[in-house]
Amino acid sequence: MKTVFLDAGLWRLMSFSRARPFLVAGFWALMTAFAIWRVVTGISINTDSSDMISPKAPFRVAATEFKAAFPDLGDQVVVVVQSGTPDEASAFTDELAQRLIARDEVSALLAPPSEPFFKENGLLFLSVEELEDLLLRLTNAAPLIERLGPDPTLATLFDALAEAAEQGDSADPETLDALYAQLTEVLTTEDKSLSWETLLSPGEPPEAQVLFSLDPVLDYTKLKPAKAVKEAILQEADAVRSETGLEARVLITGDPVLRTEELEAVSSGTGLALGLSAIFVAILLSFAFRSARLVAATLVTIAVSVILTAGIAVALFGQLNLISVAFAVxxxxxxxxxxxxxxxxxxxxxxxxxxxxxxxxxxxxxIGTALMLTAPTTALAFFSFAPTEFIGMNQLGVIAGFGVMTAFLVAVTLLPAVVKIGDGAKPMAELPEDRLRKIVPPAGLIVGGLGVASLFLLPWARFDADPMALRAKTAPSVIAFDVVVEDEKATPYRLNVLAESEDELLARAERLKAPASVDSVRHLFSFVPEEQDLKLSLIDAASVGLGFALIAGGDVDAEFEPAFARLMVSLRDEQGSRNAEKLRTVLEGMSPAALRAAEPRVFEFWPRQREALQQQLRANYVSVDDVPQVIRDRYVTEDGTYRLEIMPVGGAVELDQRRTFVEEVLEVAPDAAGSARTALSAGDVIGRAMVQASLTAAVLVSLLVLAVTRSFVVLLLLLIPLVLAGSLTTATGTLFGLPYNFANVLVLPLIIGIGIDSGIHLAFRAEKTGDALEAVRGSTGRAVLFSALTTIASFGSLIISDHRGTASMGALLTIGMLWVLATMLFALPPLAQFLYGRRNKISVGKTA
Incomplete structure (x- = not known):
């Protein structure tokens, strides 16, 4: 293996720099200053995960076409209002929605519970069976509604309950029993209000939670475009609490808010990781050099390399993404x-x-040959990311490739120019040779055995294609997203299809109802209720009695003490009702003053419920022209392009369900676009990108090594430990629940790119000395060890990031580099001894 020309090349670079220190130092200082200016004036970060995939991918093409027709849908903000009762959640939502629609940060808002269209026509959207059940319950409650009137008192309620219990015809037993239970809870809990909405709703009680969406006005001149609308929502929520006394938890999610908080997590985590990695690297360098001057000089070269690479990144791409931004660490x-x-x-x-x-x-x-070869081989490994469809990996590969070459040039020119190592350097202690020979071969067998065993775990390795797996679990927007996912009707994992006419829309809607994984299909005409004539006749029939009950003035003659006594008697006579017995026990222990103090909480939401019932009874025939503009804008464009929204059964939360949903819909509508398809298809693209980049890196590095060394022995010495390290890394991640994802998918190509350095130094040293164990024991082995440790220190610092994608990248890269170190220091030397010994025997045989 004759590579003297590489040794000579390194010596010429070093000699040139030693002879012209001011010129070299000035050149790098000028380049660094220019890079800093370029970064400060030109850098930006795109947090949209879908933009990390090539726009030519089929699912991106479909998504682009859909976004061109409905550009605002992808930027909607979802607000979740959670309170103690459904009544309070609805009231809070009403107040909040009225305030937000007046804010400059909001261009449109759709809150169905607060929308007049749904308040008046909501009954028409129930099925006939649901409507009949509800109207029957309200009709049975009509006497109670009539007696309470618009301004009820506890005396009125007590007297009405007693009368209902005595006669059994004022309300159905289920409603009475539920009212007993709620009264007991309100009277024994100081901050609890009675939920009339729950009492008068048939079937499952409504949730004390409301979801609504709004179209934000995003300021793209700022790094966090959604920050203003998020702050506006929180400000108005605080105002509702302080001015109305209503209490509710307000959560905010949606793509713009998720990206804003993700950027905050990435930027803060990466900045802290960068600082920690510098500290850890400095500590390791102090052990490696035992010289403050050499540590300082190396830190300067690192800083210059990072800054220059950042300048290259901005010059090449301008806008980085959540993956490529990790180049700094x-x-x-x-x-x-x-x-x-x-x-x-x-x-x-x-x-x-x-x-x-x-x-x-x-x-x-x-080390000239090894050092001159490691720079292009590592750069080639990174450049192998470039042809992939995964732009996140693509960008990082190109940036890191140029960064490696830059770091090499800075090190071999700037260090000789500014560093003078004096005569006082002391020899570094080395591990005794006999001890080394006792440790390395057995350890190599163990590592090799583990590597072979790890191959059997590879079929269980998985890729997590959900972009939410990258985000911090504790981020407010992620907590809100998890709440939304639990609501099957609001699931974000849905699909959309476009239609150019009403006929095409209805035809496609009918076909898309067929797949078993499809729960429902929504479009503009879905907001025109079915069987309106029958439903309106049912409402008209029920409104005869209910209408009078709702306009009655209520019972103004009831007195508290007689009503209280009458109720106690009726409760005592109730047979088999545990709730009646509990209420009687509570009432016996309360004074009249305490009861009157609880009265406002009993009737806090009654006027609102009474008004809602009056509105519902005013339902009238609905045509497509009656659909509010805020809904029309979400389902049809001005030029007549319709949107068809496809909802999955069960919300498609589980990956297998989501895949089935997407595949079945695509069979009927290949042009379907949406978050469900994006997440799955992106995962497939990234999985292919990982395999493609890993194979490309291995091939390119192998060809370069062969071209330079013309030795298959050296090539085997490099590839076998790398294959073992890659398999061990994947197996470790599988065992410890660290799946590959959007962020850490580049670990295997990185192992090739970074691990090849250690292999080249040890393999070339073993080739020159003929003793691989001596290479490990000497300065080359020490340099390989500290080089790997500094890399681990820089990657390991990413684990502290709140961003789960960045943290998983740090964890898996740390694991990978530990396995690279183990395979290079323990598996490579015995392998080298075997291969070189085998080659020598072959050579001797040929000579003989």
């Missing part, structure tokens, strides 16, 4: 590698008493 580890190898070898030579020039020359002869 990545370059801290990579930027140190070349400096560590260079300085450790020069320092060891100086410790032997040779001159500084001679130390540089001997270092170039010793």
């Amino acid at each position: 990545l370059m801290v580890g990579l930027g140190a590698d070349f400096s560590i190898h260079l300085l450790i070898h020069i320092r060891d030579e100086r410790a032997k008493g040779v001159s500084e020039r001679a130390a540089g020359y001997r270092t170039s002869r010793m």
Whole structure:
């Protein structure tokens, strides 16, 4: 293996820099200043996960076409209002919605419970059976509604309850029993109000939660476009609480808010990780060099490399993404590698008493080939990301590829120009050879055995294609998103199809109802209720009695003490009702003053419920022209393009359900677009990208190594440990619940790109000395160890990030680099001894 030209190339670079230190230092200072200016004036970050996939991918094409027709739907903000009762949640939503629609940060708002269209026509959207049940319950409650009137008192309620219990015809037993239970809870809980909405609703009680959506006005001139609308919502929610006394928890989610909070998590996590990695790297360098000057010089080269790489990134792409932004932390580890190898070898030579020039020359002869080869091989491994459809991986690969070459040039020119290693360098302690020979071979067998065993776990490795798996669980928008996902009717995992006419819309809607995974299909005409004539006749029939009950003035003659006594008697006579017995026990223990103090909480939401009933009875025939504009804008464009919204059975929360839903819909509508398809298809693209990048990196690196060394032995020495490290990393992630995702999917290609450095240094040293164990024991092994540790320190710091994607990247890369270190230090030397010994035997046989 004749590679003297590479040794000579390194020596010429170092000699040029030593002879012209001011020129070299000035050049890099000028380039660094220019890079800083470029970054400050031009950098931006795109947090949209879907934009990390090539726009030519079929699902991106469908998504782009849909977004062109309905550009605002993808930027909607969803607000979740949670309160103690459905009544309070609805009241709070009414107040909040009225305030928000007047804000400049909101262009449109759709809150169905507060929308007049649904308040008046809501009954028409029930099925005939549901409507009959509700009207029967209200009709049975008509005497109670009539007696309470618009301004009821506890005396009125007590007297009406007693009369209902005595006669059994004022309300059905179920309603009475529920009223007993709620009264008991209100009277024994100071902050609890009675829910009339629950009492008068048939079937399952309504949730004390309301979801509504709004179209935000986003300020794209700022790094966080949704920050203003988020703050507006929170401000108005606080105003509702302080001015009305209503209490509710307000959660905010939706793509713009998720991206804003994700950017905050990534930027804060990456910044902190960058600082920690610098500290950890500095500590490791101090152990490697035992010299503050050398540590400082190396940190300078790292800083220069990171800044220059950032400048290159902005110049090439301008806008980075959540994956490529991690290059800064990545370059801290990579930027140190070349400096560590260079300085450790020069320092060891100086410790032997040779001159500084001679130390540089001997270092170039010793590691010149390896050092000159590691830069292009690592860069090639990163550049292999470029052809993939995964733009996140694509960008990071190109940036890191140029960054590696930059770090190499900075290290081999700036360090010789500014660093002078004096005569006082002391030799570094080395592990005794006999102990090394006792440790490495057995450890190599263990690592090799684990590597082979890990291959059997590869079929269980999985890829988590859900972008939500990247985000911090504690982020408010993620908590809100999880609440939305639990609501099957509001699930974000849905699909959309476009139609150019009403006939096409209705035809496609009919076909899309067929798949078993489809729960319902929504479109503009879905807001025209079915069987309106029958439903209106039912409402008209019920409104005869209910209408009078709702306009009655109520019972103004009831007195508290007689009503209370009458109720106590009727409760005592109730047979088999535990709720009646509990209420009687509570009433016996309360004073009249305490009861009157609880009265406002009993009737807090009664006027609102009474008004809602009056509105519902005013339902009239609905045509498509009556659908509010805020709904029309979401289902039809001005030029007549219709939107068809397809909802999955069960919300498609589980991955298998989502895949079935998407595949079945695509069979009927190949042009379907939406979050359900985006998440699945993106996962498929990224999985292919990982395999493609890994294979491309392996092939390119192999070809370069063969072209330079013309040795299959060296190639095997490099590839076998890397394959073992990759398999061990995947198996470890599988065992410890660290699946591949959008962020950490680039771990395997990175292992090839970074791990190849260690292999090249050890393999070339073993080739030159003929003793792989000596290579591990000497300065090369020490440099490989500290180089790997600094890389681990820089990657490991990402684990502290609140962003789960970034944290998983740090965790899996740390695991990967530990396995790279184990395979290179323990598996490679015995393998080298075997291969070189085998080659020598073959050569001897041929000679004989």
